[in-house]
Amino acid sequence: MIRFIGRRFLNILLSLFVLATLTFFLMQAVPGDPFLDEKTPKAAREAMLAVYGLDQPVWKQYGIYLGNLIQGNLGISYKTPGQTVNQIISQSFIYSAKLGGIAVVVSVIVGVALGMISAMYNRKLIDKLAVVISILGISIPNFVVASVTQYYIAAEWRLLPVSGLNGPLSYVLPTLALSALPIAFIARLTRSSMLEVLTADYIRTAKAKGLSPIRITLRHGLRNAILPVVTYLGPMSANIITGSVVVEKIYNVPGLGQFFTNSVTNRDYPLIMGITLFYAIILMFARFLADVGYAMVDPRMKKSTKGG
Amino acid sequence: MYKKTGLTLAALMIAGGVLAACGNSNTGTEGNTNTGTNTAANNGSEAPTAPSGDQVFRMNLTSEPPTLDPALMQDNVSGTVANGIFEGLTKDDKEGKTVEGMAESWTVSEDGKTYTFKIRQNSKWSTGNPVTAHDFEFSWKRTLDPKATTPSPYAYQLYYIQGAEAYNTGKGKIEDVGVKAIDDNTLEVKLTHPTTYFLSLLNFYTYFPVDKVAVEKDAKWANEAATFSSNGPFKLTGWEHNSKVTIEKNENYYGNADVKLAKVEFFMMGDSNTELNNFNTQALDWAGKPTGTIPGPQVDKFRKDNDPKLQIKDSASSYYYIFNQSKKPFNNEKVRKALSMSIDRQLIVDRVALEGQKPAFGFVPPVINGAEKSFREETQQTYFEENVEEAKKLLEEGLKEEGMSAFPATTLIYNTSDKHAKIATAITEMWKQNLGIEVKTEVQEWKVFLQNRTSLNYDIARAGWGADYNDAMTFLDLYITGSGNNDIGQKNEAYDKLVKDAYASADKAERIKLLAQAEKMLMDTAAVMPVYYDTSVSLVQPYVKDVLMTYNGNINYNYAYIAK
Numbered sequence: 001m002i003r004f005i006g007r008r009f010l011n012i013l014l015s016l017f018v019l020a021t022l023t024f025f026l027m028q029a030v031p032g033d034p035f036l037d038e039k040t041p042k043a044a045r046e047a048m049l050a051v052y053g054l055d056q057p058v059w060k061q062y063g064i065y066l067g068n069l070i071q072g073n074l075g076i077s078y079k080t081p082g083q084t085v086n087q088i089i090s091q092s093f094i095y096s097a098k099l100g101g102i103a104v105v106v107s108v109i110v111g112v113a114l115g116m117i118s119a120m121y122n123r124k125l126i127d128k129l130a131v132v133i134s135i136l137g138i139s140i141p142n143f144v145v146a147s148v149t150q151y152y153i154a155a156e157w158r159l160l161p162v163s164g165l166n167g168p169l170s171y172v173l174p175t176l177a178l179s180a181l182p183i184a185f186i187a188r189l190t191r192s193s194m195l196e197v198l199t200a201d202y203i204r205t206a207k208a209k210g211l212s213p214i215r216i217t218l219r220h221g222l223r224n225a226i227l228p229v230v231t232y233l234g235p236m237s238a239n240i241i242t243g244s245v246v247v248e249k250i251y252n253v254p255g256l257g258q259f260f261t262n263s264v265t266n267r268d269y270p271l272i273m274g275i276t277l278f279y280a281i282i283l284m285f286a287r288f289l290a291d292v293g294y295a296m297v298d299p300r301m302k303k304s305t306k307g308g
Numbered sequence: 309m310y311k312k313t314g315l316t317l318a319a320l321m322i323a324g325g326v327l328a329a330c331g332n333s334n335t336g337t338e339g340n341t342n343t344g345t346n347t348a349a350n351n352g353s354e355a356p357t358a359p360s361g362d363q364v365f366r367m368n369l370t371s372e373p374p375t376l377d378p379a380l381m382q383d384n385v386s387g388t389v390a391n392g393i394f395e396g397l398t399k400d401d402k403e404g405k406t407v408e409g410m411a412e413s414w415t416v417s418e419d420g421k422t423y424t425f426k427i428r429q430n431s432k433w434s435t436g437n438p439v440t441a442h443d444f445e446f447s448w449k450r451t452l453d454p455k456a457t458t459p460s461p462y463a464y465q466l467y468y469i470q471g472a473e474a475y476n477t478g479k480g481k482i483e484d485v486g487v488k489a490i491d492d493n494t495l496e497v498k499l500t501h502p503t504t505y506f507l508s509l510l511n512f513y514t515y516f517p518v519d520k521v522a523v524e525k526d527a528k529w530a531n532e533a534a535t536f537s538s539n540g541p542f543k544l545t546g547w548e549h550n551s552k553v554t555i556e557k558n559e560n561y562y563g564n565a566d567v568k569l570a571k572v573e574f575f576m577m578g579d580s581n582t583e584l585n586n587f588n589t590q591a592l593d594w595a596g597k598p599t600g601t602i603p604g605p606q607v608d609k610f611r612k613d614n615d616p617k618l619q620i621k622d623s624a625s626s627y628y629y630i631f632n633q634s635k636k637p638f639n640n641e642k643v644r645k646a647l648s649m650s651i652d653r654q655l656i657v658d659r660v661a662l663e664g665q666k667p668a669f670g671f672v673p674p675v676i677n678g679a680e681k682s683f684r685e686e687t688q689q690t691y692f693e694e695n696v697e698e699a700k701k702l703l704e705e706g707l708k709e710e711g712m713s714a715f716p717a718t719t720l721i722y723n724t725s726d727k728h729a730k731i732a733t734a735i736t737e738m739w740k741q742n743l744g745i746e747v748k749t750e751v752q753e754w755k756v757f758l759q760n761r762t763s764l765n766y767d768i769a770r771a772g773w774g775a776d777y778n779d780a781m782t783f784l785d786l787y788i789t790g791s792g793n794n795d796i797g798q799k800n801e802a803y804d805k806l807v808k809d810a811y812a813s814a815d816k817a818e819r820i821k822l823l824a825q826a827e828k829m830l831m832d833t834a835a836v837m838p839v840y841y842d843t844s845v846s847l848v849q850p851y852v853k854d855v856l857m858t859y860n861g862n863i864n865y866n867y868a869y870i871a872k
Contacts, residue, residue: 032755036762039382039776040461041792043477047459080374081458082531083549091549147581155585162585163577252577254551262371267755 001295008291012284016277023276024065027269028058034078034267052078054269065273074277075270079262085274089256093278095165096248096255100241103175107182107236112229114183115190116217119198119225130187137184143246146177150250163252174251178244182236186229194225227298234290238283357853361872363570365852365865367594368583370601371576372550377530378516379451382461387513388599388863392555392572393538394516397425397444397495398507402867404858406508410439410517410539411495420502420814421470425495432560433519434536434543441489447517448487452476457527465514465776468506470498502814505677505779512777541567541866550576568869587847593870594855596846597623598862604726607845608662617847620664623861624675624775625842626783627661628668629720629735633835634764634797637716642706644834647768649692650699650742651735653839660734661727663845668838669693671827672780675859679816683780687824691831696742703743715745722749722770723757731839732770761795769795772842775860780823781810787835796835803829 035048049055053064068075074085118130150173154162161170197203198221206216243257256275263271373386378394381387399409411425431439451460452475467473469487474480486498499506509515522529522537529535533554536544541561546554553574557567575592577583580601587595596602602610610618631638631647638644653667666674669690678686707715720736722728732749739745747768752760761769773793775782786793788804803826810822830836844861851872856864 030756031759035461036755036758037382037461038758038793041464044459044461044464047454048461051457051459080372081380082375082377082528088549150582150585155588158589162589162591163582164575249578250582252575252579252582254548254576258550258578265754 004295005292008288012281012288015284016280019280020066020069020273020277021062023273024062025058027267027272028061030264030267032267034269036267069273069277074274077268077271079266079268079271085270088259088271089274089278092243092254092256092259095253096243096257097241099165099171099174099248099253099255100178100237100243102171103178103182103240104233104237106175107179107186107240108229108233110179111183111186112190112222112226114187116194116222116225118187118191119194119221120213120217122195127191130191134184134187137180138188140180142177142181142244143250145180146173146247146250149173149176163250165251165253170251174247174253177247177251178240182240185232185236189228189232190225193228194221197221197225200224223297227294230290230293230297233293234287235283238279238286242279242282357871359568359853359869359871361851361870363568363870364573365569365571365594365855365868365870366573366575366592367863367865368577368586368592368600369553369574370578370583370599373553375530376536376544376547378513378518379447379456379460379463380458380530381513384862385599389544389553389555389574390513390516391540391862391864392542392866393540393544393558394513395540395561396512396515396517397427397510399511399866400856400858400864402854402856404856406511409511410444411510414507420504421499423497423499423506424490425497427493427495428562429493430562431539432562433522434538434558434560435519435522436560437519437521437537438492439517439519439539440492441495442492443517443520444495445487445489446520446523448472448515449475449482449485450518450523451514452485453482454478460514462514465509465512468499468501468503468509470500473500501811504814504816504819505777505781509777542569542572552576567866569865572865584847587849590849593849593852594846594863597844598857600846602845602847604662610847611662611664616850619846619848619857621844621846621857621861622666622673622675623842623844623857624673624778624859625772625861626668626671626673627665627731627770627772627839627842628671629837629839630761630769630771630796631835631837632764632766632768632797635767637707637710637712638767640706640710641833642702642709644837645692646699646703646706646743647739648834648837649695649702651738651839652694656731656734657840660730661840664843665840666843668841669831671830671836671838672783672823673775673841676775676780676783677778677859678780679820683820683823686820688828691828692834700743703745715743717748718745718767719748719750720768720770721752721757721760721766723754724751728770735839762792764795764797771795771836774842778859780820780827781807784810784823784826784830787830798835800829800833800835 033049033054035045046055053061076084077088114130114133118127121127150162154160154173160172164170203216203220206220243255245257245260248255248257259271259275263275369385369388371385373389374383375381375386376389378390381390395409397409397411398406401407410427410431412428414423414425416423427439427441433439448466448469450456452463452466452472454476463476469485471480471484471486475482475485488496490496517539519537519539522535526535529537533544533547538544538558539561541558541563542555543558544553545556546552554571556571557564557569561567577586580603583592583595583600584602584606586592607618631644633639657665657667669692670684670688672683674682674684676683680686703715707713720732722732729751736747736749739747760766773783773786785791785807787796787798788794788807789799806822806826806829810819810826813819813822844857848855851870853869853871855868858864
């Protein structure tokens with residue numbers, strides 16, 4: 001297990017290095033620079049470029065950047081010179097993580113429950129209803145869910161706050177928009193693997209032993225059926241807790257999401273790098289956790305990793 | 309219950325005539341937001357109302373202010389907050405006229421180059437320190453400092469001051485900058501040219517003072533509300549980054565008795581539909597310009613409904629197309645004229661742009677001042693006419709002069725926006741129908757677009773310019789040789805001379821004459837193709853009173869109050 005973790009860890013470091021390098025040079029290749037603006041005179045623009053070392057050759061800039069990166073210093077944001085990238089990320093990640101965390105929990109609970117119910121009532125009305133819900137969840141993009149619910153539920157009927165994160169009620173709509181797709185996906189994953197598991201021999205044995213159907217589904221069925229969900233959970237959580245660009249914009253959540261696009265539009269190089277690396281770290285870490293979790297749920301994984 | 313309090317208060321106010329603004333904000337507890345009491349008395353009738361209800365004004369900034377340090381500002385969002393928390397030597401009165409601000413009086417030397425300001429004795433920073441002439445000298449020199457940790461992108465706004473440009477570009481000394489505090493309350497400013505609009509410039513954020521004591525104590529003073537110091541009607545009390553800025557009445561402000569709002573809250577909603585939904589649920593008191601956006605089709609809906617909440621104001625901004633004169637056939641005056649004469653501006657304004665804009669047949673917008681009246685009234689209203697037949701002839705002649713048998717493959721570029729896309733489509737369609745020429749359109753991301761435009765890597769491009777100060781010069785000096793904004797490749801000595809003579813002239817009428825000649829030259833050569841004079845479109849709740857729009861479409865909430 002330790003060797004397994006160690007190897008994965010090295011892998012992550014290497015990937016991050018490659019990613020940082022690629023992003024750095026791609027970003028520099030995009031036309032325009034952070035200080036290119038209609039109302040900034042050329043002389044002022046050049047002075048700014050010099051202050052931030054952007055007049056240096058790209059290789060030199062890259063060297064300086066890597067040096068700072070190793071020390072954990074992501075630099076200051078060119079757009080908002082009063083704030084460092086570290087500050088921006090830590091301040092806004094709190095919001096994204098809080099909202100995203102809630103959405104992940106909701107997705108898992110609702111998705112798994114929906115999937116299980118579907119499987120237990122296979123081909124009955126409830127199952128068909130659950131399938132319809134899943135298909136809707138998968139096929140309607142989250143910005144449509146977000147805009148439509150905001151317009152009707154909040155603006156027209158005034159049942160919930162329109163936007164912002166003030167008080168528990170304001171979490172309802174963004175959570176709905178964020179979790180619609182994962183719920184649907186998890187429900188379908190759970191349903192299909194559950195159906196498979198429920199026909200397995202050990203379930204028949206359990207039935208023969210006279211265990212109650214609920215106990216069979218929860219104890220014996222779910223534990224095995226949940227594996228694909230665990231695999232999916234890694235990348236999904238990383239995605240959700242780092243903030244959705246559209247949902248955060250529509251619900252005016254001061255989270256990370258906005259910076260994925262803003263930083264590029266502003267050519268805010270340090271912020272672009274910071275956001276990209278941060279997202280990559282979260283994503284890789286989540287996958288890593290999912291792998292570990294997988295190993296824990298499925299003893300076969302542990303054995304296979306021991307071997308090599 | 310709140311309703312009752314509100315009504316009683318309102319009744320008292322009306323009974324007592326115009327009462328002072330104080331003392332009515334204590335009825336509100338948290339959560340006492342709108343319950344829809346803004347009916348009867350406040351609507352419709354234009355009788356003077358008195359402030360009632362919570363004196364809180366809420367608007368959208370769309371995004372985080374990049375900075376609240378006047379030296380580093382270069383954008384509208386920062387400026388919108390700065391205009392409430394800072395005050396320059398002058399300010400705008402309710403009519404938009406430039407009046408005494410931090411300076412209680414001034415004298416101007418005969419040659420129009422030396423200004424001596426008397427700073428108010430009773431003016432203080434929000435931290436309690438007095439605002440002195442030394443603060444102004446310190447602030448302006450700080451902005452010009454070529455070795456500043458973060459250089460000021462807008463330092464050039466101070467170049468009117470003698471020696472400022474030289475110092476800022478590292479060629480001159482700090483001692484030679486023409487701003488000097490004679491004593492605590494006297495500031496002497498020497499200018500390079502007699503600048504007739506200098507007093508109105510002092511109201512611009514680059515000229516705002518900063519608190520020398522606060523800045524010297526903490527270099528990061530402007531980053532958070534706790535260390536912030538300002539001298540305006542309001543002070544910064546909360547800054548949740550990327551979420552909300554809160555400013556509250558500054559009791560240290562010399563005119564605080566006239567400030568009626570207790571608080572202004574700025575939100576940062578990036579989505580225009582979210583902004584509109586918040587306005588419709590009265591979570592915002594103001595939506596749209598200057599720092600927000602109302603979705604285009606919605607503006608049209610509000611207009612058709614004759615909704616009194618919709619406010620459309622002329623703004624000192626021109627929307628136009630430019631031609632790359634370094635490229636054939638756009639170096640040819642006749643070709644450019646043909647393109648400019650063959651579109652239907654009224655149709656574009658009425659059917660495509662839809663925000664009450666006015667068709668433009670000149671370059672300087674009508675709200676810009678002349679010597680006495682507006683620049684447009686004092687000069688020419690229109691410089692050319694739309695005429696398809698004439699345009700066809702001109703195009704043919706122009707192409708022949710350039711030795712071309714047909715109009716070459718041409719692309720029109722514009723930056724990402726629904727509005728620009730629609731207008732580009734309409735105009736190219738008009739060219740196709742009227743002149744039989746094919747012009748392709750291409751959308752480009754803002755910075756890519758700017759890069760291409762400044763490096764003259766285009767055929768025809770969209771452009772827009774909003775005034776930096778209330779004078780025709782802000783539009784006309786764009787296209788002198790060597791100007792950073794001369795992205796049409798124009799080299800016209802006669803034009804340059806007119807603008808430079810206007811710089812040097814201290815005579816108001818004479819200047820306007822020179823500038824009018826320059827504009828005429830720009831139009832006669834069709835160096836730019838004006839499309840329309842822009843407007844500022846906003847939505848305002850009926851209970852919001854006395855929020856003013858400045859000539860260039862900025863918001864002034866310093867005199868505002870709420871009458872719910």
